[in-house]
Amino acid sequence: MSQLVRVRFTLNGKPVSVKVPPMKRLLDVLREDCRVTGTKEGCGEGECGACTVLMAGDPVNACLVPAVQAEGARIVTVEGLAKNGRLSALQTAFVELGGAQCGMCTPGMLVTSAALLARTKGRVPGDEEVREALSGTLCRCTGYQKIVEAVQAAAAPASPKHRAKPRPAKKKKVAAKARPAASKAARRPARKTVRKPAPAKKKAARR
Numbered sequence: 385m386s387q388l389v390r391v392r393f394t395l396n397g398k399p400v401s402v403k404v405p406p407m408k409r410l411l412d413v414l415r416e417d418c419r420v421t422g423t424k425e426g427c428g429e430g431e432c433g434a435c436t437v438l439m440a441g442d443p444v445n446a447c448l449v450p451a452v453q454a455e456g457a458r459i460v461t462v463e464g465l466a467k468n469g470r471l472s473a474l475q476t477a478f479v480e481l482g483g484a485q486c487g488m489c490t491p492g493m494l495v496t497s498a499a500l501l502a503r504t505k506g507r508v509p510g511d512e513e514v515r516e517a518l519s520g521t522l523c524r525c526t527g528y529q530k531i532v533e534a535v536q537a538a539a540a541p542a543s544p545k546h547r548a549k550p551r552p553a554k555k556k557k558v559a560a561k562a563r564p565a566a567s568k569a570a571r572r573p574a575r576k577t578v579r580k581p582a583p584a585k586k587k588a589a590r591r
Protein backbone atom coordinates (compact mmCIF):
# COMPACT_ATOMS: atom_id res chain seq x y z
CA MET A 385 0.00 0.00 0.00
CA SER A 386 1.41 3.37 -1.02
CA GLN A 387 2.11 6.04 1.53
CA LEU A 388 -0.69 8.48 2.21
CA VAL A 389 -0.15 12.22 2.08
CA ARG A 390 -2.25 15.06 3.42
CA VAL A 391 -3.64 17.30 0.65
CA ARG A 392 -5.45 20.50 1.41
CA PHE A 393 -7.32 22.56 -1.14
CA THR A 394 -10.43 24.64 -1.56
CA LEU A 395 -13.37 22.84 -3.12
CA ASN A 396 -16.24 25.00 -4.32
CA GLY A 397 -15.28 27.69 -1.84
CA LYS A 398 -14.84 25.39 1.16
CA PRO A 399 -11.54 24.18 2.63
CA VAL A 400 -10.94 20.46 2.24
CA SER A 401 -8.30 18.21 3.76
CA VAL A 402 -7.86 14.59 2.64
CA LYS A 403 -5.28 11.88 3.27
CA VAL A 404 -4.73 10.05 0.02
CA PRO A 405 -2.06 8.29 -2.04
CA PRO A 406 -0.07 11.08 -3.70
CA MET A 407 -0.76 9.85 -7.22
CA LYS A 408 -4.45 9.21 -6.69
CA ARG A 409 -6.33 10.96 -9.47
CA LEU A 410 -8.02 14.22 -8.50
CA LEU A 411 -11.16 12.83 -10.14
CA ASP A 412 -11.22 9.96 -7.63
CA VAL A 413 -10.33 12.21 -4.71
CA LEU A 414 -13.32 14.40 -5.54
CA ARG A 415 -15.75 11.54 -6.05
CA GLU A 416 -14.55 9.07 -3.41
CA ASP A 417 -12.90 11.11 -0.67
CA CYS A 418 -14.88 14.35 -0.96
CA ARG A 419 -18.15 12.69 -2.03
CA VAL A 420 -18.67 15.35 -4.67
CA THR A 421 -19.87 13.26 -7.58
CA GLY A 422 -21.00 15.79 -10.19
CA THR A 423 -17.75 15.37 -12.11
CA LYS A 424 -17.93 12.35 -14.42
CA GLU A 425 -15.44 9.91 -15.82
CA GLY A 426 -15.58 9.18 -19.53
CA CYS A 427 -12.41 7.89 -21.16
CA GLY A 428 -10.13 8.15 -18.13
CA GLU A 429 -7.22 9.13 -20.33
CA GLY A 430 -7.54 12.83 -21.07
CA GLU A 431 -9.47 12.55 -24.33
CA CYS A 432 -13.14 13.30 -23.66
CA GLY A 433 -13.18 16.18 -21.13
CA ALA A 434 -16.09 14.74 -19.13
CA CYS A 435 -13.97 14.98 -15.97
CA THR A 436 -13.11 18.67 -16.42
CA VAL A 437 -12.94 20.81 -13.29
CA LEU A 438 -11.52 24.28 -12.76
CA MET A 439 -8.18 24.59 -11.04
CA ALA A 440 -7.28 28.19 -10.23
CA GLY A 441 -9.92 29.18 -12.78
CA ASP A 442 -8.57 27.05 -15.63
CA PRO A 443 -10.18 23.87 -17.00
CA VAL A 444 -8.14 20.71 -16.31
CA ASN A 445 -8.84 17.02 -16.85
CA ALA A 446 -9.23 15.68 -13.33
CA CYS A 447 -8.45 12.17 -14.57
CA LEU A 448 -4.91 13.29 -15.35
CA VAL A 449 -4.19 15.41 -12.25
CA PRO A 450 -2.50 13.61 -9.33
CA ALA A 451 -3.86 14.51 -5.91
CA VAL A 452 -0.62 16.14 -4.75
CA GLN A 453 -0.91 18.67 -7.54
CA ALA A 454 -4.14 19.95 -5.99
CA GLU A 455 -2.32 21.01 -2.81
CA GLY A 456 -3.34 24.61 -2.06
CA ALA A 457 -5.38 24.85 -5.25
CA ARG A 458 -8.81 26.36 -5.75
CA ILE A 459 -10.97 23.66 -7.34
CA VAL A 460 -14.42 24.27 -8.74
CA THR A 461 -16.67 21.46 -9.90
CA VAL A 462 -20.11 21.69 -11.49
CA GLU A 463 -21.63 21.78 -7.99
CA GLY A 464 -19.76 25.02 -7.36
CA LEU A 465 -21.58 26.88 -10.15
CA ALA A 466 -24.92 26.95 -8.32
CA LYS A 467 -25.29 29.49 -5.54
CA ASN A 468 -27.50 28.93 -2.49
CA GLY A 469 -29.24 26.05 -4.19
CA ARG A 470 -30.06 28.10 -7.29
CA LEU A 471 -28.74 27.19 -10.70
CA SER A 472 -26.48 29.76 -12.32
CA ALA A 473 -27.61 31.59 -15.47
CA LEU A 474 -25.34 29.27 -17.44
CA GLN A 475 -26.86 26.10 -15.99
CA THR A 476 -30.37 27.44 -16.54
CA ALA A 477 -29.55 28.26 -20.17
CA PHE A 478 -28.27 24.70 -20.72
CA VAL A 479 -31.51 23.32 -19.31
CA GLU A 480 -33.80 25.67 -21.21
CA LEU A 481 -32.03 25.60 -24.57
CA GLY A 482 -31.35 21.86 -24.78
CA GLY A 483 -27.61 22.12 -24.08
CA ALA A 484 -27.78 18.94 -22.00
CA GLN A 485 -29.19 15.60 -23.05
CA CYS A 486 -27.71 12.42 -21.54
CA GLY A 487 -25.68 14.68 -19.23
CA MET A 488 -22.41 12.77 -19.46
CA CYS A 489 -20.46 15.71 -20.86
CA THR A 490 -22.50 18.39 -19.12
CA PRO A 491 -20.44 18.94 -15.94
CA GLY A 492 -17.30 19.36 -18.05
CA MET A 493 -19.11 21.56 -20.57
CA LEU A 494 -20.50 23.77 -17.82
CA VAL A 495 -17.28 24.42 -15.95
CA THR A 496 -15.39 25.00 -19.19
CA SER A 497 -18.08 27.43 -20.35
CA ALA A 498 -18.00 29.17 -16.98
CA ALA A 499 -14.25 29.70 -17.40
CA LEU A 500 -14.87 31.16 -20.87
CA LEU A 501 -17.53 33.56 -19.60
CA ALA A 502 -15.26 34.62 -16.74
CA ARG A 503 -12.71 35.60 -19.39
CA THR A 504 -15.13 37.37 -21.71
CA LYS A 505 -16.56 39.35 -18.77
CA GLY A 506 -19.99 40.12 -20.14
CA ARG A 507 -19.05 40.15 -23.82
CA VAL A 508 -21.02 37.55 -25.76
CA PRO A 509 -18.46 35.19 -27.32
CA GLY A 510 -18.84 34.33 -31.00
CA ASP A 511 -19.68 30.84 -32.26
CA GLU A 512 -16.10 29.99 -33.13
CA GLU A 513 -14.81 31.28 -29.80
CA VAL A 514 -17.23 29.06 -27.87
CA ARG A 515 -16.47 26.03 -30.03
CA GLU A 516 -12.74 26.59 -29.63
CA ALA A 517 -13.05 26.90 -25.84
CA LEU A 518 -15.12 23.70 -25.68
CA SER A 519 -13.04 21.74 -28.18
CA GLY A 520 -11.52 19.59 -25.42
CA THR A 521 -14.91 18.38 -24.24
CA LEU A 522 -16.76 15.89 -26.42
CA CYS A 523 -20.51 15.57 -26.65
CA ARG A 524 -22.18 12.70 -28.43
CA CYS A 525 -25.74 13.96 -28.09
CA THR A 526 -26.39 17.62 -28.75
CA GLY A 527 -24.51 18.38 -31.96
CA TYR A 528 -22.88 21.30 -30.06
CA GLN A 529 -25.04 24.08 -31.59
CA LYS A 530 -27.43 24.12 -28.63
CA ILE A 531 -24.51 24.23 -26.23
CA VAL A 532 -23.03 27.18 -28.12
CA GLU A 533 -26.39 28.97 -28.01
CA ALA A 534 -26.78 28.28 -24.28
CA VAL A 535 -23.34 29.73 -23.53
CA GLN A 536 -24.11 32.84 -25.58
CA ALA A 537 -27.53 33.24 -23.96
CA ALA A 538 -25.95 33.06 -20.51
CA ALA A 539 -23.50 35.78 -21.49
CA ALA A 540 -26.13 37.99 -23.07
CA PRO A 541 -27.87 39.40 -19.95
CA ALA A 542 -24.57 40.83 -18.74
CA SER A 543 -23.82 42.51 -22.03
CA PRO A 544 -25.29 45.97 -22.59
CA LYS A 545 -25.26 45.22 -26.34
CA HIS A 546 -27.41 42.13 -25.96
CA ARG A 547 -29.52 43.29 -23.07
CA ALA A 548 -33.14 43.24 -24.00
CA LYS A 549 -34.32 46.73 -24.76
CA PRO A 550 -37.25 47.86 -22.70
CA ARG A 551 -40.32 47.87 -24.82
CA PRO A 552 -41.82 51.27 -25.42
CA ALA A 553 -45.03 51.73 -23.54
CA LYS A 554 -48.01 51.07 -25.69
CA LYS A 555 -49.71 54.19 -26.84
CA LYS A 556 -53.17 54.54 -25.52
CA LYS A 557 -55.73 54.67 -28.20
CA VAL A 558 -57.23 58.09 -28.15
CA ALA A 559 -60.90 57.86 -28.79
CA ALA A 560 -61.79 59.85 -31.83
CA LYS A 561 -63.53 62.98 -30.88
CA ALA A 562 -67.20 62.68 -31.63
CA ARG A 563 -67.99 65.14 -34.27
CA PRO A 564 -70.91 67.28 -33.49
CA ALA A 565 -73.90 65.91 -35.26
CA ALA A 566 -74.39 67.77 -38.44
CA SER A 567 -77.53 69.77 -38.58
CA LYS A 568 -80.30 68.41 -40.69
CA ALA A 569 -79.79 71.11 -43.16
CA ALA A 570 -76.06 70.35 -43.43
CA ARG A 571 -76.74 66.72 -44.16
CA ARG A 572 -78.99 67.52 -47.03
CA PRO A 573 -77.34 67.39 -50.41
CA ALA A 574 -76.88 70.77 -51.78
CA ARG A 575 -79.77 71.72 -53.90
CA LYS A 576 -79.13 72.57 -57.42
CA THR A 577 -80.54 75.83 -58.35
CA VAL A 578 -82.44 75.31 -61.50
CA ARG A 579 -83.12 78.42 -63.26
CA LYS A 580 -86.33 78.58 -65.03
CA PRO A 581 -85.88 79.74 -68.57
CA ALA A 582 -87.03 83.26 -68.86
CA PRO A 583 -90.26 83.39 -70.85
CA ALA A 584 -89.64 84.54 -74.36
CA LYS A 585 -90.53 88.13 -74.82
CA LYS A 586 -93.65 88.48 -76.76
CA LYS A 587 -93.18 90.39 -79.84
CA ALA A 588 -95.32 93.37 -79.84
CA ALA A 589 -98.19 92.68 -82.18
CA ARG A 590 -98.04 94.74 -85.18
CA ARG A 591 -100.83 96.84 -85.55
Ligand code: FES
Nearest residue numbers: 426427428433447
Ligand atom coordinates in the same frame (compact mmCIF):
# COMPACT_ATOMS: atom_id res chain seq x y z
S1 FES B 1 -12.44 11.13 -18.30
FE1 FES B 1 -10.93 12.64 -18.19
S2 FES B 1 -10.70 13.28 -20.22
FE2 FES B 1 -12.09 11.66 -20.37
Ligand code: FES
Nearest residue numbers: 485486523524525
Ligand atom coordinates in the same frame (compact mmCIF):
# COMPACT_ATOMS: atom_id res chain seq x y z
S1 FES C 1 -25.26 15.49 -23.55
FE1 FES C 1 -24.73 13.41 -23.88
S2 FES C 1 -22.64 13.46 -24.31
FE2 FES C 1 -23.20 15.53 -24.21
